[in-house]
Amino acid sequence: xxxxxxxxxxAGYTSALIRNYFPDDFQPPKKLNSLVRQAIERIEYCxxxxxxxxxxxxxxxxxxxxxxxHMASYLWFLGNSVWKETGDxxxxxxxxxxxKIMHGLDLxxxxxxxxxxxxxxxxxxxxGRASFDDYLLISxxxxxxxxxxxxxxxxxxxxxxxxxxxxxxxxxxxxxxxxANSFILDTNIPDKSVVLGRFPDHRLIPNKQTxxxxxxxxxxxxxxxxxxxxxxxxx
Numbered sequence: 001x002x003x004x005x006x007x008x009x010x011a012g013y014t015s016a017l018i019r020n021y022f023p024d025d026f027q028p029p030k031k032l033n034s035l036v037r038q039a040i041e042r043i044e045y046c047x048x049x050x051x052x053x054x055x056x057x058x059x060x061x062x063x064x065x066x067x068x069x070h071m072a073s074y075l076w077f078l079g080n081s082v083w084k085e086t087g088d089x090x091x092x093x094x095x096x097x098x099x100k101i102m103h104g105l106d107l108x109x110x111x112x113x114x115x116x117x118x119x120x121x122x123x124x125x126x127x128g129r130a131s132f133d134d135y136l137l138i139s140x141x142x143x144x145x146x147x148x149x150x151x152x153x154x155x156x157x158x159x160x161x162x163x164x165x166x167x168x169x170x171x172x173x174x175x176x177x178x179x180a181n182s183f184i185l186d187t188n189i190p191d192k193s194v195v196l197g198r199f200p201d202h203r204l205i206p207n208k209q210t211x212x213x214x215x216x217x218x219x220x221x222x223x224x225x226x227x228x229x230x231x232x233x234x235x
Contacts, residue, residue: 001040001043001044001047001048001060001061001062001063002059002060002061002062002063003040003062003063004062004063004064004065004066005065007033007036007037007040008033008036010036010040010065011032011033011036013065014028014032014036014078014095015028015032017098017102018091018094018095018098021094021097021098021101022094022097026090026091026094028091029082029086029088029091031086032091035078035081035082035085035086036078038081038085039074039077039078039081040063042077042081042115043063043070043073043074043077044061044063045115045116046073046077046115046116046117047061047062047063047070047073048061048217049116049135049216049217050118050215050216050217051215051216051217052118052215054067054069054070055070068102068103068121069119069120069121069122071102071103072099072102072103072105072107072119072122073117073119075095075096075098075099075102075103076095076096076099076107076109076111076113078095079091079092079093079095079096079108079109080092080109080110080111080112080113082095082109083109083110092108092109092110093108093109095109096108096109103122103123104122104123104124104125105119105122105123105125105127106125106126106127107125107126107127110129111127111128111129111130112129112131112132113127113132113136114132114133114134114135114136115134116134116135116136116216117132117134117135117136117137117138118136118137118138118215118216119138120137120138120139120140120215121139121140122138122139122140122142123140123141124140124141125138125139125140125141125142125143126142126143126144126145127142127144128144128145128146128151129146129151130144130145130151130152130153130154130166131151131152131153131154132154132158133154133155133156133157133158133174134156134157135156135157135158135212135216136154136157136158137158137159137160137214137215138160139160139161139162140162140163141162141163142160142162142163142164142165142166143164143165143166143167144160144165144166144167145167146167146168147167147168147169147185147186148168149168149169150168150169151168151169152166152167152168152169152170152171152172153170153171153172154166154172154176155172155173155174155175155176155191156174156175156212157174157175157176157210157212158172158175158176158177158178159176159177159178159214159215160178161177161178161179161180161182162180162181163180163181163182164178164179164180164181164182164183164195165182165183165184166178166183166184167183167184167185167186168185168186168187169186170184170185170186170187170188170189171188171189172188172189173189173190173191173192173193174191174192175191175192175207175210175212176189176191176192176193176194176195176207177193177194177195177207178194178195179194179195179196179197181198182195182196182197182198182202183197183198183199183202184199184202185199185200187199187202189204190204192206192207193205193206193207194206194207
């Protein structure tokens, strides 16, 4: 993957952002550079499956720290990697806060996104502790969260268009598309559906396309995340 900043420079850039936005006595861990490299490996695995022009060119997959969508994903990947690897909360909390300041994205490090996902200009989006599967696309002003008891569960290839909300104990099947401004609460959605309108008057129509194909390469990948290592593989 082609990087706009070398890994060690990206670690330094990240440290500078933290110092500028949070001028307290916090010091990033000494192993930050290796943790950034681990996050880059995960980003490469994820971005390699995205076929949008800002994610690849004639030379292959790319990461650009001046692309806000790339940086939103990077800050989550890094915070999640640090949290999993070290158990530290201080740096991941600052990275989550930084994502909110820079990109208007509410996404904590302990939320488990899948290995393959796309944040498409996610300004105003709130992503809670739902269960997700690969080929997830979330755009702007979306809300995913609980309704007092349970979080949603999403199948493979979920596509959330702008302004949609999925709240509570929802079981969402594979290749489900949520139309703009749609809303469901404590509702199950079958595979290959398009959700239109707002609960309790929402309606479903058949999804006639393979949702992941609109933005992702599938490349015959296995359907279960357990087929991969904890931080993705090098393919």
